[in-house]
Amino acid sequence: MIAADVSAAVGRRVLTWVALLGHATIFFADLLRRIPESLRRFGLTVTQVHAIGNRSVVIIAASGATVGLVLALQGYITLSRYGSSEQLGLLVALALLRELGPVLTALLFAGRAGTSLTAEIGLMKAGEQLAAMEMMAIDPRVRVLVPRLIAGVISMPLLAAIFSAVGVLASYFIGVGLIGIDSGSFWSAMQNGVDVFKDLGNGVIKSIVFGIASTFVAVYIGYESQATPEGVALATTRTVVVSSLSVLLLDFILTALMFSTR
Amino acid sequence: MTKRQTETLVGAFVLLGILAIVFLALKAANLVSFSFDATYPLQARFDNVGGLKTNAPVKSAGVTVGRIASITFDNKSFRGLVTMNIDRHYEFPADSSLKILTAGILGDNYVGIDPGGDEKNLQPGDTITLTQSAVVLEDLIGKLLYSKAAEAPAAKPGADAK
Numbered sequence: 202m203i204a205a206d207v208s209a210a211v212g213r214r215v216l217t218w219v220a221l222l223g224h225a226t227i228f229f230a231d232l233l234r235r236i237p238e239s240l241r242r243f244g245l246t247v248t249q250v251h252a253i254g255n256r257s258v259v260i261i262a263a264s265g266a267t268v269g270l271v272l273a274l275q276g277y278i279t280l281s282r283y284g285s286s287e288q289l290g291l292l293v294a295l296a297l298l299r300e301l302g303p304v305l306t307a308l309l310f311a312g313r314a315g316t317s318l319t320a321e322i323g324l325m326k327a328g329e330q331l332a333a334m335e336m337m338a339i340d341p342r343v344r345v346l347v348p349r350l351i352a353g354v355i356s357m358p359l360l361a362a363i364f365s366a367v368g369v370l371a372s373y374f375i376g377v378g379l380i381g382i383d384s385g386s387f388w389s390a391m392q393n394g395v396d397v398f399k400d401l402g403n404g405v406i407k408s409i410v411f412g413i414a415s416t417f418v419a420v421y422i423g424y425e426s427q428a429t430p431e432g433v434a435l436a437t438t439r440t441v442v443v444s445s446l447s448v449l450l451l452d453f454i455l456t457a458l459m460f461s462t463r
Numbered sequence: 464m465t466k467r468q469t470e471t472l473v474g475a476f477v478l479l480g481i482l483a484i485v486f487l488a489l490k491a492a493n494l495v496s497f498s499f500d501a502t503y504p505l506q507a508r509f510d511n512v513g514g515l516k517t518n519a520p521v522k523s524a525g526v527t528v529g530r531i532a533s534i535t536f537d538n539k540s541f542r543g544l545v546t547m548n549i550d551r552h553y554e555f556p557a558d559s560s561l562k563i564l565t566a567g568i569l570g571d572n573y574v575g576i577d578p579g580g581d582e583k584n585l586q587p588g589d590t591i592t593l594t595q596s597a598v599v600l601e602d603l604i605g606k607l608l609y610s611k612a613a614e615a616p617a618a619k620p621g622a623d624a625k
Contacts, residue, residue: 244466247469247470247473248469250473250476250477251469251472251473251476254473254476254477255472255473255475255476258476258479298487355477356476358480358484359476359477359479359480359483359484360480362480362481362483362484362487363479363480363483365483365487366483366484366486366487367483369487369490388490391490397488401484401487401488405484
């Protein structure tokens with residue numbers, strides 16, 4: 202009897218989750234359909250890029266610098282044991298461009314920009330602003346949701362590039378300035394080992410995919426949140442969890458596709 | 464904040480991002496030495512390609528002149544068929560020879576072209592016939608052991624004769 206109850210509960214949970222996934226996919230397709238209409242009012246997207254992108258530059262740059270510093274220090278300890286300390290630049294560049302740049306930027310983005318998006322849209326819903334828009338025959342998806350989605354997709358690759366660039370520069374200051382590795386071999390080892398298309402290009406593709414995923418999750422959870430203060434608070438925390446997990450899952454899939462040794 | 468200020472800040476942000484990408488492409492990656500030059504294909508058969516991989520460099524006098532395009536098995540001659548793309552700026556005599564070399568002592572394999580003396584040059588799609596295979600560590604060790612074993616019995620009859 203208990204086993205039947207438990208399996209029924211699990212089955213219901215799974216089916217609810219699958220239905221939620223389907224609803225989210227239909228919502229996503231709906232938003233995509235409204236992109237051309239929303240781009241006619243490009244000023245809305247520009248305002249959102251400012252809110253999402255510009256405001257995140259400080260935390261992204263600071264995190265990039267510290268991650269670069271730490272990578273340089275940690276990497277040097279291990280590399281010097283095998284006498285390969287000139288490869289430090291290559292180690293840091295590959296780690297940042299392929300993985301840490303896109304993924305850490307996406308996680309920080311989910312925490313900073315994702316929560317602000319969810320909270321803003323959730324509060325708009327709680328304050329009945331979205332309903333008021335619909336009463337005036339203005340589609341809130343076109344005016345509110347799609348500009349934020351486009352802004353997130355534009356900002357994410359730029360932020361990831363800033364993260365990686367600042368990280369590489371920070372590792373240069375540690376490696377060449379502090380530790381004393383030769384500057385010429387630092388850059389040449391990096392340039393010989395990093396491929397523009399395979400490493401930098403794949404990193405940019407990853408950050409675009411992460412941008413779409415985390416921005417959409419933030420916007421969707423905000424739009425579907427309960428129109429109460431507790432509902433908005435719950436939605437905000439759920440955004441961070443869901444977008445972080447989906448970014449990590451997508452990272453695994455993309456890394457397996459892009460960097461598999463065939 | 465006025466609309467003008469917002470637009471300027473957003474423009475500055477986008478510019479910063481693009482600058483970061485360009486910096487990474489030029490300084491961190493190999494965009495500077497990347498050439499979109501046209502290449503022409505050449506083929507060659509080796510007894511053993513060793514650890515040669517696709518995209519390994521083809522060098523002459525130590526300078527990279529091309530890349531390996533593909534490595535397949537030729538079932539008719541039972542040898543490895545290597546196709547490489549050579550930069551159109553460089554031409555080699557028709558009797559050039561190829562060697563599979565190792566970068567450093569235990570590094571990656573690459574192909575070295577030794578130019579010959581023929582007046583005619585290799586044409587796109589030509590097959591180079593003079594090839595030298597990669598050095599396989601097991602064969603070397605086998606040769607060493609064999610030569611040591613050949614020395615030992617030769618010493619014995621000399622000792623018995625005493």
